[in-house]
Amino acid sequence: MAIANLRIQPRFPTWPVYLAGLLPALFYTYQIFYGDLGADPAKTLEHAMGEWALRFLILGLAITPLRRELGIGLLKYRRAIGLVAFLYVVLHLTVYLLLDQGLDWPAIWADIVKRPYITIGMAGFVLLLPLAVTSFNAAIRWVGGRNWNRLHKLVYPAVLAGAVHYVMLVKSWPVEPLVYLAIVVALLGWRVWRRA
Amino acid sequence: MLLRHAPDLSEREVTPRDLYLNRRHLLAGFGGMMLAGAGAAQAAVKSPFSTDETPTSLKDITSYNNFYEFGTDKSDPARNAGRLTVKPWKVKIDGMVGKPGEYDLDDLLKGMTIEERIYRMRCVEGWSMVIPWNGFPLASLLKRVEPQSGAKFVAFETLVRPSEMSGQGGFFKILDWPYVEGLRLDEAMNPLTLLATGLYGESLPNQNGAPLRLVVPWKYGFKGIKSIVRISLTDKQPATSWNIQAPQEYGFYSNVNPEVDHPRWSQATERRIGDGGGLFAKRRPTLPFNGYADQVASLYAGMDLRKFY
Numbered sequence: 001m002a003i004a005n006l007r008i009q010p011r012f013p014t015w016p017v018y019l020a021g022l023l024p025a026l027f028y029t030y031q032i033f034y035g036d037l038g039a040d041p042a043k044t045l046e047h048a049m050g051e052w053a054l055r056f057l058i059l060g061l062a063i064t065p066l067r068r069e070l071g072i073g074l075l076k077y078r079r080a081i082g083l084v085a086f087l088y089v090v091l092h093l094t095v096y097l098l099l100d101q102g103l104d105w106p107a108i109w110a111d112i113v114k115r116p117y118i119t120i121g122m123a124g125f126v127l128l129l130p131l132a133v134t135s136f137n138a139a140i141r142w143v144g145g146r147n148w149n150r151l152h153k154l155v156y157p158a159v160l161a162g163a164v165h166y167v168m169l170v171k172s173w174p175v176e177p178l179v180y181l182a183i184v185v186a187l188l189g190w191r192v193w194r195r196a
Numbered sequence: 197m198l199l200r201h202a203p204d205l206s207e208r209e210v211t212p213r214d215l216y217l218n219r220r221h222l223l224a225g226f227g228g229m230m231l232a233g234a235g236a237a238q239a240a241v242k243s244p245f246s247t248d249e250t251p252t253s254l255k256d257i258t259s260y261n262n263f264y265e266f267g268t269d270k271s272d273p274a275r276n277a278g279r280l281t282v283k284p285w286k287v288k289i290d291g292m293v294g295k296p297g298e299y300d301l302d303d304l305l306k307g308m309t310i311e312e313r314i315y316r317m318r319c320v321e322g323w324s325m326v327i328p329w330n331g332f333p334l335a336s337l338l339k340r341v342e343p344q345s346g347a348k349f350v351a352f353e354t355l356v357r358p359s360e361m362s363g364q365g366g367f368f369k370i371l372d373w374p375y376v377e378g379l380r381l382d383e384a385m386n387p388l389t390l391l392a393t394g395l396y397g398e399s400l401p402n403q404n405g406a407p408l409r410l411v412v413p414w415k416y417g418f419k420g421i422k423s424i425v426r427i428s429l430t431d432k433q434p435a436t437s438w439n440i441q442a443p444q445e446y447g448f449y450s451n452v453n454p455e456v457d458h459p460r461w462s463q464a465t466e467r468r469i470g471d472g473g474g475l476f477a478k479r480r481p482t483l484p485f486n487g488y489a490d491q492v493a494s495l496y497a498g499m500d501l502r503k504f505y
Contacts, residue, residue, distance in 0.1 A: 032475060038271070039260030039469045040323055042477065102478055107462065115460055169460065171321075172370045172441055174268040 007071035017077045021084030024052045025091065042099035049092035054166065054180050056085030057159045061187040068194070079135055082155070086132045089125055089162075117168035124161030127154045156191070159184050235399030235406075238310060240330045245388060246314035247487075252325035254396045256470045262319070263403055263422055264370050265354065265361040272363070273403035280360045280423070282407040291351070291428035294342030301407055305393065308332040312397070313390055313411070318452045318486045320416035324466045329411055330394030335385045343381065343429050350384040351434035352377045352410060353426035371437050377410065377421035378434035378448065380495075388413055388491055391424075414488040416450045447505040451496070452486035456505050 028048055031037050037044040060081045066072040101108050111118045131152055134140070140148045163184040166177040263273035285301040310330050318324045338350070354375040358364040364373050383389060390411040393400055400406040405422025412419050418438055428434075438446035445459050454464045465479035485492050496504070 037475070039256040040467065041475045042467070043323075045475070099475060102476075104479075107465070110462065114457075114462075117460060170268075171438075172264070172268065173368060174370065175366075175368050178368075 005071055006067070006073040009073035014077055014080045017080040018084065021056065021080065021087070024048070025087070042095065046092060046095040046100055049088050049095055050162075050166065053085055053088035053092050054159075054162050056081055056088060057155070057162060058180070058183055058187065060085055060155065061159055061184070065187060065190050083132065083135055086128055089128060093125055117165050120161050120168065121165035124158045124165060127158035127161065131155060131158075156188055160188065235394070235401065238330050238394040238397060238399050240310045240312040240394070240397065243311045243313045245491075246312065246328075247316060247326060249314070249316065249326045250471075251314060251328045251396075252468075252470050257325060257327055257395060258401045258403060260469065261404065262321075262418070263363075263405065265363045265373075265375065265423070266403065267363045268370060274401075276362045277402035277406075280357075280402045280406070282402060282423075285407050285425075287408065287424060288426045289341050289428070290426070291430050292344040292347035293429050294344065296341070304337065305332075308336060310393060315388075315390075315411060315413040316486050317411075317413065317417050317420075318466055318482060320418055320446070320450070320458060320463075322461060322463070322466050323469055324482075325469050327411075328396055329390060329392040330397065330400075331390040331392035331411065333387055334389045334391050334410070335387065337391060337427075338381075338384060338429075346431050347429040348381050348431050349429070349434055350379050350381060351426075351428040351430055352379075352421045352424050353428075354421055355423045355425045371441055374425075375421060375437045376434065377419055377436050379412065379419075380433075381429070382495055383412070383492075386492060386495065388488060414451055414485040414492045416452060418446070419450050449496075449501075449504050451492075451501065451505075452482060453484060453501055453505070454482040455484070456502055 028037075028045060032041070032045075060078055063074050063078045063081070066074060097103060097108060101111070112122050113119065131154060134143055134148060134151060143151065163177070163181040167181050170177055259274040260270045261273055262268075262270060263277065266273045266276040286298050287301060287304060288298050290296045310332060312328055312330055314326060314328045316324060317327050334350075354373075355361070356364060356374045363370060379389070390413075392405070392409050392411045393407065395401070395404060400409065405420070405424075408424045409422040410420045410424065419436075433448060436446075436448055438450075439448055452463075457463050463482055466482045467477055467479050471477055483489070
């Protein structure tokens with residue numbers, strides 16, 4: 001690992017990253033009780049949680065390119081970023097199941113099998129599960145470093161699924177989901193280009 | 197600008213006391229919050245076509261809607277529509293009519309009885325509201341301009357003015373402007389079909405399609421074209437904006453139908469905005485023709501509504 005040529009390497013511990021990652025969730029919790037989530041509060045929450053999940057997933061994908069291309073060493077914080085991203089994926093899914101669909105399981109199942117954007121979103125969640133489960137030091141030892149690295153490459157299709165899920169659910173072609181997809185494609189494309 | 201003052205008010209033009217008080221109550225509820233485009237009082241007579249369901253709040257109706265000319269987010273219209281100039285306003289009426297012309301809106305409204313019509317509104321996205329519109333039947337206007345015997349459809353067009361409609365500019369073209377819509381002539385002549393000029397007893401806020409918009413309560417909301425500048429009668433089925441954008445998802449008819457899903461989501465249920473459930477607002481079943489089947493189902497007798505979605 002080429003640590004020698006890192007130009008910037010923050011030394012602060014990881015807990016502030018977890019804390020910062022929780023801020024959006026705290027903000028929306030506050031909004032639920034004291035604020036205004038607009039005319040369709042469940043939708044507002046659902047979209048907000050999904051978007052924060054994508055943002056943190058993208059941040060996680062950016063760590064390696066930042067290191068290799070700009071010499072910014074943030075590897076130490078990647079696990080925190082990944083776990084925060086997973087928290088928002090879980091919150092997004094919970095809002096969908098509980099508030100959007102009201103735990104109407106037949107309707108939810110019909111959505112998953114009949115609606116490609118839901119199928120893809122769900123696939124992204126399932127791909128992230130083993131990564132979240134193996135995010136502890138002990139798990140890395142059990143799985144073994146090499147296999148663990150291999151396993152965690154599942155994050156690539158998972159993030160792509162998340163970005164495609166967003167593009168597929170909107171009407172027409174608004175800019176925002178396309179921007180997310182473009183960033184994800186760029187970050188994954190960089191990896192393909194590095195290997196070529 | 198020519199400002200005219202009526203020498204006196206007729207009984208009809210006086211806001212009924214209960215409406216007036218109701219409005220006071222609403223304003224108090226918002227803590228005096230000003231809403232962009234909230235306008236002048238508009239007298240209206242009650243209509244038997246109104247539902248007795250509780251209307252959605254003025255705040256939700258005027259701050260949560262789609263009007264892509266002002267942006268794709270449902271909060272964009274309220275934010276950006278304030279700049280739109282709605283007076284003077286002309287509507288071109290052309291095609292197969294006896295009296296074509298470029299009419300001033302004030303002239304079109306002369307002699308029209310403004311009614312209050314409290315209608316359900318079902319958005320194709322799966323949410324719904326109850327909206328107290330003010331307006332007059334489209335049929336009243338069409339009769340006045342004398343459709344020719346060969347006319348079978350009515351086509352509508354929204355204003356194109358990128359300098360005041362921020363969503364019409366920009367790099368990505370969201371839709372092909374102008375926004376266009378259409379109805380079969382018998383749908384247009386149905387007494388439920390309304391040209392709205394106001395809501396909640398006041399002139400239409402810009403974000404809701406001022407100064408003149410279509411309301412077809414048994415169809416998905418996007419059929420209700422806003423800020424209309426042209427109405428044409430024709431013998432051919434007119435192109436409609438969302439059908440051009442995604443033909444497999446949005447048909448010409450777009451009648452509310454719980455049996456026919458949008459290809460990407462179910463239309464079986466809907467969430468009523470602001471129905472008291474708040475965060476836990478339950479979905480409710482969507483009704484065929486949005487609950488107006490008694491008045492309009494016969495228009496589609498014998499048609500395969502899966503094919504003509």
